[in-house]
Amino acid sequence: MDSLAAAQHRAAAATAVAPDDAGLDSLDLERYPLDRPESDLYAGRVAEARESLADDGCCVLPGLVRPAALAEMAAETRRLAPEAHVITANPTVYGGSPDESFPEGHPRRRSVARANGFVAADRIGPETRIRRLYEAPAFRAFVGACMGLEEIHPYADPLAQLVVNVLRPGAGHGWHFDTNEFAVSLLTQPPDAGGGFEYCPQIRSPQQENEAAVAAVLDGERGAVRRLELRPGDLQLFFGRYSLHRIAPVEGQRERHTVIFAYARRPGMTGNPEKTRHLFGRVTGEHAAGADRLRHDGLTD
Ligand SMILES: O=C(O)CCC(=O)C(=O)O
Numbered sequence: 500m501d502s503l504a505a506a507q508h509r510a511a512a513a514t515a516v517a518p519d520d521a522g523l524d525s526l527d528l529e530r531y532p533l534d535r536p537e538s539d540l541y542a543g544r545v546a547e548a549r550e551s552l553a554d555d556g557c558c559v560l561p562g563l564v565r566p567a568a569l570a571e572m573a574a575e576t577r578r579l580a581p582e583a584h585v586i587t588a589n590p591t592v593y594g595g596s597p598d599e600s601f602p603e604g605h606p607r608r609r610s611v612a613r614a615n616g617f618v619a620a621d622r623i624g625p626e627t628r629i630r631r632l633y634e635a636p637a638f639r640a641f642v643g644a645c646m647g648l649e650e651i652h653p654y655a656d657p658l659a660q661l662v663v664n665v666l667r668p669g670a671g672h673g674w675h676f677d678t679n680e681f682a683v684s685l686l687t688q689p690p691d692a693g694g695g696f697e698y699c700p701q702i703r704s705p706q707q708e709n710e711a712a713v714a715a716v717l718d719g720e721r722g723a724v725r726r727l728e729l730r731p732g733d734l735q736l737f738f739g740r741y742s743l744h745r746i747a748p749v750e751g752q753r754e755r756h757t758v759i760f761a762y763a764r765r766p767g768m769t770g771n772p773e774k775t776r777h778l779f780g781r782v783t784g785e786h787a788a789g790a791d792r793l794r795h796d797g798l799t800d
C-alpha cells in the first residue's frame with residue numbers, strides 16, 4: 500500500500516463504527532466523538548463530566564443527541580407512553596412500604612407521593628433509536644468513563660434497565676433513591692411548565708444512610724437541594740442510588756417524557772420483587788429467582 504492509501508485506510512479504520520455501535524448514529528459525534536475514544540476531544544469530554552460529577556453528583560452533556568434523531572426518539576416515547584404503568588401507591592424513598600416499627604418522622608416510616616408511569620424495557624423494541632443507543636457498547640463505555648469506572652454493565656433488571664418515564668399533567672415523581680448505582684436520562688418531551696429535576700448530591704453513601712438528612716429534606720429543608728432544568732437532547736448522568744431526587748409536578752397540558760438508561764457496577768443485579776411490582780405492576784422470572792439479593796452495599800433499596 501502506498502502511503503496515501505495507507506493513511507486513508509487508517510482514517511477509515513479509525514472512523515468505522517462497529518455494527519453493535521450503530522446506535523451512535525443518534526449522537527452529535529462532531530461534538531462528542533464517542534466513535535473516537537483515542538481522541539483528545541473524547542478525553543476532554545470525559546474529564547469535564549468527571550469534574551462535574553465529583554463536584555455535584557450530576558452532570559449534563561448538552562446537545563449530545565442530534566436534533567433529527569431526537570425528533571424520532573420523541574415520536575417513539577409518544578407512541579410508547581400509553582403503555583406506561585402508572586404508580587398509585589405511595590412508598591418510602593427506598594421504594595418499600597412504610598414501616599410503623601420505625602420512630603415517627605423516620606424516612607422508612609414515611610410515604611412519598613408518586614404518580615409517574617413507567618413503560619418497561621420489554622416494551623421497547625430492538626428497532627427503536629432509544630434501545631439502539633442503550634445497546635451500543637461505545638455509549639456504555641463513554642458513560643462508564645464519565646462515571647470514572649473501567650467497566651459498567653447494563654442494569655440486569657429486565658423491566659427497569661431501560662424505561663420511558665411518563666409524567667402526566669399534575670403528576671410528580673416524589674423523593675426517592677434508585678436501586679441501580681447510576682442513571683442516565685434523556686428528556687424527549689418537555690412539559691409546558693414544571694417537571695424540574697431536583698436532587699441532593701450524594702446525600703447517602705455505601706457507608707452511611709444519613710437518615711436524619713433525608714428526613715430533613717422530606718420536612719421541606721432546601722439547603723441540600725439543587726435544581727436542574729434539562730433541555731431536550733441533553734444527557735444527564737447522576738448517582739441515583741446515593742443522591743435523593745425527585746421530579747416536581749408537571750404543569751400545563753403536555754406530558755413530560757424521559758428515557759432512563761440504567762447501569763450497574765456489576766452484572767446480574769435486579770430490583771427486588773416488592774419494588775418491581777409496585778413500579779411496573781408485575782414481576783418476571785428473574786425477579787422471582789431472587790437476583791435482587793446481589794447487592795454490593797448494605798443500603799436499603
Ligand atoms: O425522569 C427523570 O428525569 C428521572 C426519573 C427518575 O428519577 C427515575 O425514573 O428513577
Ligand SMILES: [Fe+2]
Nearest residue numbers: 676677739744
Ligand atoms: Fe430515580
